[in-house]
Amino acid sequence: MVRPIKPGQTPVSPAREPVAIVIAKRIEEDIVLGRRQPRERLVEQDLCDLFQTHRGDVRLALFELEKKGLVERIPNRGALVRGLTPLEVREIYAVREELEVMAVRIIPFPVDPKYVERLEELQRQHTAAVAAGDLLTVFYSNLSFHQVLFGLCGNACLIETIELLAQKVYGIRSYANAFPESLDRARRDHLDMIKALRGSRRDDLVALTRRHLKPSPEAYIKAYERRFGKADLAPAQ
């Protein structure tokens, strides 16, 4: 007998995050921060030991990461960390640009100062981390900055999609971060964006958004070609 779930109770979710999601995030973090290299195998039992859980949740997590495009799963053989070809990177960045520009176009102006202040706070963190060479904090403060910025657009679907595509290429940012001038340029971009927000100058914000997306894929592609040659059209991995 199936018992109904009462409509009134649905919205109050107990807010406890499923274990599989947490594991997926941890593995994802490892991948995008370069702690796990492309082509490295992800063996279910090893991950169980590592995260103190059972294979069911690990399988769920790997399944999700496959859908996200971060790992490749081969039937009966297992999962491995997936790298991105220059072609894929270019395509993802093209779509990101379209969506992020859309987001800043529809942000309702003027923006509530409390959000601008939040951005400034994050930007201070970011700058301090850059100065200290703390790449982990650089990564996370940068992440939060963009989440707050695009969150201003108010379209939940758009925010979610931007997030989705950003996740796919988290890993390649480290290539640009290797050059101090890239980090500094990103820092200045952020400051200019805040100024544009304050002044409700939408066109400036759009231009900055476009410019901000350029260096990372370029650095990645250059590094890739130095390593593997100019094999743009090679299949993924």
Added chain:
Amino acid sequence: MVRPIKPGQTPVSPAREPVAIVIAKRIEEDIVLGRRQPRERLVEQDLCDLFQTHRGDVRLALFELEKKGLVERIPNRGALVRGLTPLEVREIYAVREELEVMAVRIIPFPVDPKYVERLEELQRQHTAAVAAGDLLTVFYSNLSFHQVLFGLCGNACLIETIELLAQKVYGIRSYANAFPESLDRARRDHLDMIKALRGSRRDDLVALTRRHLKPSPEAYIKAYERRFGKADLAPAQ
């Protein structure tokens, strides 16, 4: 001991689709075609019996459908079919318009006639199905039409993202399909799109793409408001 997977063998995947994916697709189809109503419960064991498999795969499938936004999963209570609020629908369609317009903007012209012929073939199917009142075939031929059309853009990430968002709102098309004039209008839109493709008239194609996306959300929102009142800002479900 973990044994490496040789690089050379990776691309040749055995092409056998994981069971969980197949099940997810079947359930998705049931939902979007209205065979399962919003708020209906999806009990794991029932689905196991139905699809002749074990709970592991079913859980995987439900997990994926949750990520896609088609079902809601409440910890320790199970999964249920999720409906969409008018706000969500509007937001999704806004992003769809942006992406689909981007796609037709970057289609390399002129288009190889063989693809145009494929579109015409699908359109004949669609027209016949509309005339016969065969809504299932209407659905699938329409689906293929758009897949082929946007597939022309050549950006795999863009194609995938368009597909993702289209899936989220498959279900609501039935609302527009209830009105014969909507079906007829969609049919004429498709024919005009084919003509624009043949003539490499990009601006026409862009305008048609925008227009083509209007009726479905409007019909859904009207139906929703007739049923629940104008509660736009209500939380999901």
Added chain:
DNA sequence: CCCTTTAATATTGTTTACAATACGGTTTAC
């Protein structure tokens, strides 16, 4: 008569064991 507590049961979440598969190395046939 209503509110709280308690038990029964449906359902999900976890654990474990087992079967199927794939790869590496070794043996065997020619």
Added chain:
DNA sequence: GTAAACCGTATTGTAAACAATATTAAAGGG
């Protein structure tokens, strides 16, 4: 000496049993 067949092991895929949780229904106390 080479190539095909075989076996061992690592790993994934499947199944079933068990534990935890939530919901309904019933019992008890005010």
